[in-house]
Amino acid sequence: MNTVIWDGRTVAEILTIEFLASAVGSVLAAIAIIILGFVIGGWVRRRLVSLGGKHAHLDITLFNFLGNVARYVIIGFAFLFVLNTFGVQTTSVVAVIGAAGLAIGLALQGTLSNVAAGVMIVFFRPIKIGDFVEVSGQMGTVKQITLNFIELASVSNVQIIIPNAQVWGNTIVNYSSYDTRRAEWTFGVGYGANLKLAEDTIRATILADPRAKTEPAPFIQVNNLGDSSVDFLVRVWCDSADFFGFQTDMKRQVKEALDDAGIEIPFPTRTVIQVQE
Known part of the structure; x- marks a missing residue:
C-alpha cells in the first residue's frame, strides 16, 4: 500500500514526475545541443568561405569544400555528445557507423569514386570556377565544382554536367590557366606574288591590332610550298581573354589587306580536258 507523504501524492507519483521532468529536460538539452551544433557549424562554414572570398589569390572552391567539411564535423560531434549524454556508448556507435559505411561504400563504388576524384580536384586545383576548359570531349566555362560533378556552360550557354571521375581520370585542357596564348594562322599566296610584300602586309595588318x-x-x-600556293605560317601572342576574337578577326582583315595590296590568294583549280572521238 502506497504511503501519502505530501498533498495527497504517493512516493511513486512523485518519482514518476521527477523522472518525466528529468527526461524532458534531457531531451530539451539534447535538442539545444543539436541546434547549437548546426548554428556553430553554419557559422564556421560562412567564416571559412568569407575568408576565401576576401583574398583574390585564394581559391574559393577550396574554402567552400573546407567549410562544408568543418560544418559536418561539428554537427557530427554534437550528435555524439548527445548520445554520450543519454548513456549510449559512442565507441559502439562509431563501430556500427564504420561497418555501415563499409557496406555502403561497396554498394556505391561509382559514387564514391566521384567523391574521391572531387577531393583531388579541390585540393590540386587543375581547374577553377570561371576557367574555360575542355574535359571529356566537352568544352565550356566552369560554373560549379562539387564533390560529385563539375558543371560547365558551353559556348552556346548549354549546361553540361560531368562526373568527377571522368574529369580526374581524363586529360584536362585548361585554356585559362595562363595569361597569354599564341594565335596561329596559315595564309597562302600565289607563286607569282611578291613574297616580301606579302610578309610585310600580313605583319602590318596583325600588329596594327591592339x-x-x-x-x-x-x-x-614561309612554311610550305603547296600545289597552288606559297603558305605563310603566322604565330602571334595575345591575352588569353582575347584569343578567340583575335584569331577570328585576323582571318578576314589579312585577306582584305592582301586584296588591297593586289596579292593573289589562290584557290585549287581543276582543268578538265574532254576528248571528242
Missing part, C-alpha cells in the same frame, strides 16, 4: 603583342616577337615565315 590585341597583338610585340613581345615575344611575332613569327611570320
